[in-house]
């Protein structure tokens with residue numbers, strides 16, 4: 001009898017995936033989630049699985065942060081976007097959970113990028129990303145989408161290599177244009193909170209519109 005490993009971590013990712021699915025952020029097979037279980041090993045959702053109804057076998061382990069992994073023992077393939085997770089875990093020691101979702105709002109906001117980033121509104125919520133003063137003008141990076149996912153991972157590594165990523169004005173998150181939001185945290189709960197609060201910020205931005213102000217309501221002057 002084989003004793004399955006990391007059952008608590010798998011259960012946690014299955015619960016988070018189901019929650020995000022019901023929010024409309026991981027519709028169908030979209031999005032992927034991972035959690036680090038050792039310095040160079042993480043569990044990640046298998047590719048092409050329905051994110052609202054994952055089972056234990058839909059979480060596969062990946063050992064190594066630099067080479068693309070093959071299929072797991074049960075024939076499941078790691079997420080097609082595994083190289084993005086590898087890039088984050090290899091470059092950021094503080095990242096122990098990485099969540100990637102496809103929400104409508106994050107894709108709308110990604111269209112408003114200028115100079116590869118979007119300015120976030122000075123909402124109190126942004127403090128949940130670890131910043132002290134939301135009024136200072138925080139921007140979220142926007143990477144180009146590429147069919148070849150390893151190109152996105154390479155662009156991300158380049159971004160991490162630039163000093164400003166590590167200064168306090170950069171956030172533990174980025175958008176891929178017309179694709180979705182990726183966030184990391186010190187643990188599953190932190191990544192979970194960060195996804196939820198950024199999605200709140202994006203909903204606010206979409207309600208305000210690209211100019212950042214709501215149109216006057218008919219009948220009010």
Ligand SMILES: CSCCC(=O)C(=O)COP(=O)(O)O
Nearest residue numbers: 029030031032047048079080
């Ligand atoms: C239908 S979503 C297209 C692929 C994608 O962007 C994604 O997030 C899911 O890919 P995975 O291989 O992780 O299932």
Ligand SMILES: [Zn+2]
Nearest residue numbers: 031081100180
């Ligand atoms: Zn994706």
